Amino acid sequence: MDMFLQQVLNGLTLGGIYSLVALGLTLVYGILHVPNFAHGAFYMVGAFMSFHLMSAWGWNYWLAMTGSAATVALLAVLAERLVFHPLRHASGLHPMIAAIGVLLFLEAAAQAIWGADFQRMQTPYNSIIDLGGVTAPAQRLLIIGAAFTLMVVLHLFLKKTVMGSTIIAMAQNRDGASLVGIDANRVAMLTFAISGVLAAVAATLYAPINLVYPAMGHLVITKAFVIIILGGMGSVPGAIVGGMIIGFAESFGAYYISTDYKDIIAFMLLVVILSFRPQGLFTKGVR
Amino acid sequence: MANLKGKLGWLLLISVGLAFPWLAGNDYYLTVMSTAYIFAIATIGLNLITGYTGQLNLAHSGFMAVGAYTVGILTVDYHFTFWAAFALSGVVAAALGFFIGLVSLRLKGHYFSIFTLCVGYIMFLVIEKWDGLTHGTVGILGIPAPEAIGSITFTTPLALYYLVFFWLVVGMWAMRRIVNSLLGRTFIAIRNGDELAESLGINLMRNKVLAFMLSVFYAGMAGGLYAGFVRFIGPSIAGVEHTFDMTMYMLVGGLGTLIGPLLGALTVPWLTQYLQFLQEYRFIVFGPILVLLVIFVPNGIVGSYLAWRTRRTDLKGKNA
Numbered sequence: 001m002d003m004f005l006q007q008v009l010n011g012l013t014l015g016g017i018y019s020l021v022a023l024g025l026t027l028v029y030g031i032l033h034v035p036n037f038a039h040g041a042f043y044m045v046g047a048f049m050s051f052h053l054m055s056a057w058g059w060n061y062w063l064a065m066t067g068s069a070a071t072v073a074l075l076a077v078l079a080e081r082l083v084f085h086p087l088r089h090a091s092g093l094h095p096m097i098a099a100i101g102v103l104l105f106l107e108a109a110a111q112a113i114w115g116a117d118f119q120r121m122q123t124p125y126n127s128i129i130d131l132g133g134v135t136a137p138a139q140r141l142l143i144i145g146a147a148f149t150l151m152v153v154l155h156l157f158l159k160k161t162v163m164g165s166t167i168i169a170m171a172q173n174r175d176g177a178s179l180v181g182i183d184a185n186r187v188a189m190l191t192f193a194i195s196g197v198l199a200a201v202a203a204t205l206y207a208p209i210n211l212v213y214p215a216m217g218h219l220v221i222t223k224a225f226v227i228i229i230l231g232g233m234g235s236v237p238g239a240i241v242g243g244m245i246i247g248f249a250e251s252f253g254a255y256y257i258s259t260d261y262k263d264i265i266a267f268m269l270l271v272v273i274l275s276f277r278p279q280g281l282f283t284k285g286v287r
Numbered sequence: 288m289a290n291l292k293g294k295l296g297w298l299l300l301i302s303v304g305l306a307f308p309w310l311a312g313n314d315y316y317l318t319v320m321s322t323a324y325i326f327a328i329a330t331i332g333l334n335l336i337t338g339y340t341g342q343l344n345l346a347h348s349g350f351m352a353v354g355a356y357t358v359g360i361l362t363v364d365y366h367f368t369f370w371a372a373f374a375l376s377g378v379v380a381a382a383l384g385f386f387i388g389l390v391s392l393r394l395k396g397h398y399f400s401i402f403t404l405c406v407g408y409i410m411f412l413v414i415e416k417w418d419g420l421t422h423g424t425v426g427i428l429g430i431p432a433p434e435a436i437g438s439i440t441f442t443t444p445l446a447l448y449y450l451v452f453f454w455l456v457v458g459m460w461a462m463r464r465i466v467n468s469l470l471g472r473t474f475i476a477i478r479n480g481d482e483l484a485e486s487l488g489i490n491l492m493r494n495k496v497l498a499f500m501l502s503v504f505y506a507g508m509a510g511g512l513y514a515g516f517v518r519f520i521g522p523s524i525a526g527v528e529h530t531f532d533m534t535m536y537m538l539v540g541g542l543g544t545l546i547g548p549l550l551g552a553l554t555v556p557w558l559t560q561y562l563q564f565l566q567e568y569r570f571i572v573f574g575p576i577l578v579l580l581v582i583f584v585p586n587g588i589v590g591s592y593l594a595w596r597t598r599r600t601d602l603k604g605k606n607a
Contacts, residue, residue: 034397082578083582092396095581097581098578105570105574105578226401260416267405267406270402271402275390278394
């Protein structure tokens with residue numbers, strides 16, 4: 001039973017991180033209708049920035065997270081301005097290939113700056129907390145708490161503020177949104193900034209229980225894509241539910257099936273689901 | 288006239304290819320060019336599904352790995368001759384492509400690309416983790432060189448160069464036949480509008496799966512050649528970066544043109560040679576190039592040339 005609860009805890013940790021990354025991806029997809037392959041690189045840069053600010057500049061964990069979030073938000077806005085904005089009328093393959101170009105550039109740049117080695121990020125929360133038989137590293141509890149807080153904040157932002165509503169309006173109907181006077185450029189930049197912040201925060205939360213290296217975004221981003229296909233591309237609740245499904249599938253799969261193959265579980269799930277529902281689990285029609 | 292131009296193009300391609308060893312003058316350049324040919328074969332295949340049928344396949348290097356591992360496993364663990372294993376490399380990749388195509392091709396556009404990205408990862412992870420079959424992260428060492436055919440041996444870089452070049456020409460020739468046939472026109476019709484194509488009585492699913500299988504058949508063959516050429520393979524050949532490289536080749540040359548992918552695959556690697564000092568950082572330069580190409584030269588060298596020629600003939604027509 002304790003082992004079961006332990007897996008629930010792991011599932012919540014992974015699910016929280018995956019949901020944050022998938023949320024950024026799904027918001028951008030809603031606005032641009034392009035799968036942003038560079039999002040994984042944003043995640044990776046976020047981890048490296050925090051790592052750098054902490055180890056080289058001696059900033060504390062939370063300050064480093066803030067600095068990293070600001071940097072990646074800026075980077076994401078730049079990518080929107082320089083790459084995706086000029087391609088907004090292009091269809092099909094080209095924006096996707098451009099996103100790959102951004103991904104390749106950021107990874108190579110990170111490798112040139114910080115090297116290809118695996119780095120370990122320190123965390124101020126090293127203690128192990130005993131929750132009546134289930135032991136939980138404090139960092140994991142922090143991830144769960146922070147991830148869910150951020151999700152609630154994002155939800156309130158989208159539902160309760162005017163700026164949030166403009167994002168939803170534009171995702172629902174681009175032409176309609178510009179008819180009622182919404183500035184498409186501003187909304188696109190804002191959305192990219194939010195997605196950058198979410199990626200950087202997720203990376204800074206997760207890095208202390210994992211490692212920091214240039215290719216660290218690959219698996220996370222690929223799983224985030226699986227999540228938004230499951231949850232419906234562009235759907236915010238879908239990203240959260242999908243993130244939890246994959247997080248739990250992975251932590252239970254690692255325990256009950258095989259640790260070696262845990263990374264494949266999410267992809268296998270996708271293959272099986274799409275074989276039966278080509279439009280994803282929660283999407284009504286094929287886009 | 289067009290036919291004559293086509294023949295001239297072939298003559299040029301073949302004579303430059305045959306003369307290259309004398310122009311190059313050393314084995315290092317021969318090896319670089321042979322590797323470029325191998326990736327060109329895979330890229331020509333990728334172009335069939337991505338350029339002609341309009342779906343960005345991100346699992347292509349995975350299929351190349353399937354071909355390479357078919358040769359590696361069969362020759363080293365089961366003592367097949369290289370040629371026997373090589374004959375199977377494309378077939379195994381195409382057979383796997385049949386099943387993956389069956390699932391993935393019901394997906395449209397972005398879903399397809401993301402799905403194939405995942406498939407590529409599954410292939411990479413399976414190769415890395417399934418020690419018993421694939422030798423895991425160690426890779427497969429000691430793959431035999433292609434055995435001699437009659438008095439022709441394949442032990443020198445020069446002989447290997449001509450071997451790879453031979454298969455490139457065969458691959459190009461076959462692709463030309465495919466693209467210019469009814470089947471090729473069907474693929475193009477699907478790219479331009481699959482609902483319209485379906486309304487004309489084209490069986491979408493069957494043709495898409497066929498295009499996918501043919502495409503990955505090329506990848507498998509290229510992988511098989513790679514195994515015989517380099518004689519060592521590891522999980523990294525399944526890495527998605529190779530697919531990205533091939534996507535760049537296609538885009539530089541021109542998506543959905545016959546000669547474009549070949550042109551891209553033969554020119555870009557030379558750029559890498561001159562950017563040797565960058566080595567693993569080459570994407571610092573390539574990434575922005577890819578972005579600039581997409582924005583400013585979306586049709587590549589060949590596509591832009593064709594557009595320029597059409598404009599010129601149009602102008603001439605008006606003046607006359």
